Amino acid sequence: MILLLALALVVTLLGGVLVGGWLDRVVAGRGAGPLRAAAALAVRGSVRTEAPDDLLQRLAPILYLALAAVGLSVVPFAPGAALVESPVGIVIWGSCEALTIIAVFLHGWSPNAPFPLIGAYRYVAIALPVMLPSMFVLIAAALPAESLSLSAIVESQRDIWNVVRQPLGLPLFVMVGLTLTLRGPMDYADAADMAGGTSAEEGGGARLAWEIARLAMLVSVSAVAAAVFLGGPLGPVLPGPVWLWFKTAAVMALIVLAGTSVTRTTPSRMLGLIWTIVLPLSFLHLGIAGVLAL
Amino acid sequence: MAVNWLARLAAAAPAPVFTCIGPGIQAAVERLCLSPALDRVATPRAAAILLVAGEIPDHAQEALDRVHDQVPHPRQTFRWDGTGDPEPALRDLWRDLAAGGDTETDRRPDAPPNDWCGVGPHGQGGKGMMGGTPYGRPMAMTADDPRDGLALDAYTARLGPFVPMLPPGLVLEVTLQGDVIVSAEVRAAPFAQPDDASAPDFCAARMLRLVGLPRDADRVARGARLRAITALRAIPEGLGRHDGQDARGRLAGWLAGERGPEAAPALATLLPGLEWSEAMLVINSFSPATLAHVAISKEDA
Numbered sequence: 001m002i003l004l005l006a007l008a009l010v011v012t013l014l015g016g017v018l019v020g021g022w023l024d025r026v027v028a029g030r031g032a033g034p035l036r037a038a039a040a041l042a043v044r045g046s047v048r049t050e051a052p053d054d055l056l057q058r059l060a061p062i063l064y065l066a067l068a069a070v071g072l073s074v075v076p077f078a079p080g081a082a083l084v085e086s087p088v089g090i091v092i093w094g095s096c097e098a099l100t101i102i103a104v105f106l107h108g109w110s111p112n113a114p115f116p117l118i119g120a121y122r123y124v125a126i127a128l129p130v131m132l133p134s135m136f137v138l139i140a141a142a143l144p145a146e147s148l149s150l151s152a153i154v155e156s157q158r159d160i161w162n163v164v165r166q167p168l169g170l171p172l173f174v175m176v177g178l179t180l181t182l183r184g185p186m187d188y189a190d191a192a193d194m195a196g197g198t199s200a201e202e203g204g205g206a207r208l209a210w211e212i213a214r215l216a217m218l219v220s221v222s223a224v225a226a227a228v229f230l231g232g233p234l235g236p237v238l239p240g241p242v243w244l245w246f247k248t249a250a251v252m253a254l255i256v257l258a259g260t261s262v263t264r265t266t267p268s269r270m271l272g273l274i275w276t277i278v279l280p281l282s283f284l285h286l287g288i289a290g291v292l293a294l
Numbered sequence: 295m296a297v298n299w300l301a302r303l304a305a306a307a308p309a310p311v312f313t314c315i316g317p318g319i320q321a322a323v324e325r326l327c328l329s330p331a332l333d334r335v336a337t338p339r340a341a342a343i344l345l346v347a348g349e350i351p352d353h354a355q356e357a358l359d360r361v362h363d364q365v366p367h368p369r370q371t372f373r374w375d376g377t378g379d380p381e382p383a384l385r386d387l388w389r390d391l392a393a394g395g396d397t398e399t400d401r402r403p404d405a406p407p408n409d410w411c412g413v414g415p416h417g418q419g420g421k422g423m424m425g426g427t428p429y430g431r432p433m434a435m436t437a438d439d440p441r442d443g444l445a446l447d448a449y450t451a452r453l454g455p456f457v458p459m460l461p462p463g464l465v466l467e468v469t470l471q472g473d474v475i476v477s478a479e480v481r482a483a484p485f486a487q488p489d490d491a492s493a494p495d496f497c498a499a500r501m502l503r504l505v506g507l508p509r510d511a512d513r514v515a516r517g518a519r520l521r522a523i524t525a526l527r528a529i530p531e532g533l534g535r536h537d538g539q540d541a542r543g544r545l546a547g548w549l550a551g552e553r554g555p556e557a558a559p560a561l562a563t564l565l566p567g568l569e570w571s572e573a574m575l576v577i578n579s580f581s582p583a584t585l586a587h588v589a590i591s592k593e594d595a
Binding site for chain 1: 300301303304306307308310330333336337339340341342364365366367368391392393394449451457458459470472473503504505506507508509510512521522523524525527528529530533569570571572574575
């Protein structure tokens with residue numbers, strides 16, 4: 001059973017990365033499909049910057065990918081069947097979210113160059129406060145389940161999905177997803193105004209590894225959203241994993257679409273928005289969920 | 295034969311091109327890069343082909359060579375004078391490069407641009423282990439902060455003339471504290487561009503790219519309508535105000551098809567105090583024609 005679940009996790013990540021790359025192409029309306037884009041990166045070399053931190057440069061995409069995999073491991077593929085069936089699944093996912101900030105920071109720190117470094121610091125400033133709404137939203141989803149386990153949260157949605165019961169949850173979590181995957185309005189790390197930010201000094205295989213890790217994180221955050229808000233593997237006729245895959249793909253499409261159609265504002269203004277609007281909103285959301293769960 | 299298979303797969307992807315744009319050819323290059331066969335990358339590190347468009351003036355030649363040496367191997371330079379359609383040739387070039395074809399050697403020596411200066415206790419100049427310009431590279435040194443009183447490291451760097459988010463030819467020497475610009479000086483004016491580079495569609499597209507809307511930027515540059523939401527409201531109100539119009543107002547004007555403002559203030563007075571992304575928005579909220587005029591008249595004076 002463990003082996004089967006481990007296989008499901010690998011298949012989900014691999015397939016999800018391909019689907020994510022394909023979605024990016026379809027929604028952007030240009031560029032190459034995932035395989036061609038990967039090949040185009042793989043055939044190119046990379047240039048070493050002056051005095052980079054080689055170890056951290058290699059570690060950054062590995063850490064990012066590993067966090068995506070660990071985060072996905074607590075998501076149940078069938079009711080009650082997650083690779084890591086933890087009573088505190090939400091906490092494990094939450095730590096993966098927070099450590100993503102470290103991975104992105106290392107990616108910007110290691111090339112020893114100005115644009116990546118500015119991108120890294122800018123990302124930390126934005127992503128840290130985004131972790132707070134994320135925790136409130138996840139705790140709100142845990143209240144009706146009376147458990148921090150993702151399997152229990154899925155089980156609590158047999159009658160009604162959380163997306164209906166807690167309508168603010170999914171939109172807030174999409175914002176978290178955009179932040180964790182460095183996309184569109186929340187991409188303060190790899191943005192165009194800094195010639196690619198933390199990726200500005202990177203090409204070839206190193207860039208490929210980073211892009212794969214980004215897409216893997218998109219899969220994981222979407223799978224968690226599918227489990228927390230859309231009932232995860234619950235659904236008629238089809239087997240659990242298939243439902244989870246469908247729902248994950250739908251959330252992925254939502255995040256990709258939001259990433260290309262919502263405008264990014266300046267970092268200081270976004271910081272203000274997060275602290276003064278998003279954070280109180282998520283607290284209100286938690287309060288309402290708490291009262292309803294009583 | 296795995297390599298062949300990989301090369302064929304790669305050749306089917308858009309050709310990764312970094313553009314170095316000379317005088318008078320900006321609009322032609324931007325139009326060319328709308329092609330789905332090309333991928334205009336933001337950094338030479340991500341390119342395979344260096345597209346050198348137009349005649350690069352002598353004073354920018356050294357910078358061009360530096361950019362050239364940052365393109366990873368295998369790499370090729372493609373020169374384009376703005377006539378004819380270079381797309382088939384670029385595609386062929388990319389197919390060769392994807393298959394590991396010929397590459398170009400470095401144009402500049404792999405050596406520091408200046409000598410180690412040998413001043414102070416650690417030899418680099420500056421105070422203690424900070425500051426100074428060892429090998430001609432300025433080191434960070436704490437300085438008073440213009441924003442909140444925190445004494446952060448100040449870092450001076452020269453940007454341009456081929457940075458994708460600045461007008462081609464513009465060289466700015468900026469001193470940054472974090473991402474706040476403390477001072478900015480124009481070291482070289484943007485290359486002169488004819489009126490087509492200042493067309494409202496193209497000006498708007500440049501700003502939309504900065505705020506994370508490449509898809510809409512392409513659409514607007516082709517003359518279609520903007521679809522993204524909050525494009526105008528994302529730009530802070532009052533940012534880069536000049537002649538009663540702010541950056542948001544200028545973008546709104548371009549999106550409505552109006553040609554840009556006729557005058558811009560000196561960048562050296564406009565940029566200090568702004569954060570990096572705000573500064574890029576402000577610079578790109580003036581048309582290339584306006585910016586070229588401002589910088590040149592400042593040098594004349």
